Structure formats: C-alpha cells, structure tokens
Amino acid sequence: MKRTITTLFRCAIILLFAMTLKVNAQITITQSDVLALKGVSQTLKSGNDGGYTINVGEAKATQQTWDFSSLSFTGILGTVSYIDPVGTPLENNFPDANLAIRRLKVTSSQTVQPITTCLPRMEN
Helix, strand or coil: CCCHHHHHHHHHHHHHHHHHHHHHCCCCCCCHHHCCCCCCCCEECCCCCCCCCCCCCCCCCCCCCCCCCCCCCEEEEEEEEECCCCCCCCCCCCCCCCCEEEEECCCCCEEEEEEEEEEECCCC
C-alpha cells in the first residue's frame, strides 16, 4: 500500500511539473523578410458568394499551401505593390526610406486612386 501511495505521489509531482512547462509557437518576421517584398504586387479581390467551406488543415512546422482557385470573385478592389520609394510622391518626406507601398484603389469601374506610403528605413 505504501508503495502505491509513493508511486502516485511521484506521478502527481511529474504531472504538476509537466503542466508548468510553457510552449511557444510563433512565426518570426524579420526586416529581411519585409524587404524581400520589394517588387511584389498583389491583387485584392472581393466576392460574396458564400457557401464555401475551406479546410485550413492542422498546424504544421512545414510550409502549407492553400488553394482558393475554386472561389469565384465578383470584383477587384485594387492592387498593392511593394516598391522602391525613389520616384514616389513621398520620396522627399522620407529620404531614408527603402521600401514603399503603392495601393491602387478601384473606386468605380472607371476610376483608380493611387495611394503611396513610405516605410521607415529597414536594415538587412
């Protein structure tokens, strides 16, 4: 009987210790990752079809790819481009910037509104 109590006590201590362990899982985005966006453009699309089920799967340590090609989009909201700030309207306001974001917002079927944002200088 005493042996059983001792074994249970040891298991309880091990279980309590295991419950105090903290596990963190978070991606890390560095300045190099952000600067690597220079030259990349993305199209922002909208849709309101509903009825789609997307299974994003389980969290993994390896890269995951999701295929949204079956979705139908009803409109284009605009594009976002990561560009060199030289030659942008805000170049003189942010002389040390080394990355700018240009967003072309579609405000109607005929109108495209350019919006440019310069980011503070980032070092590799």
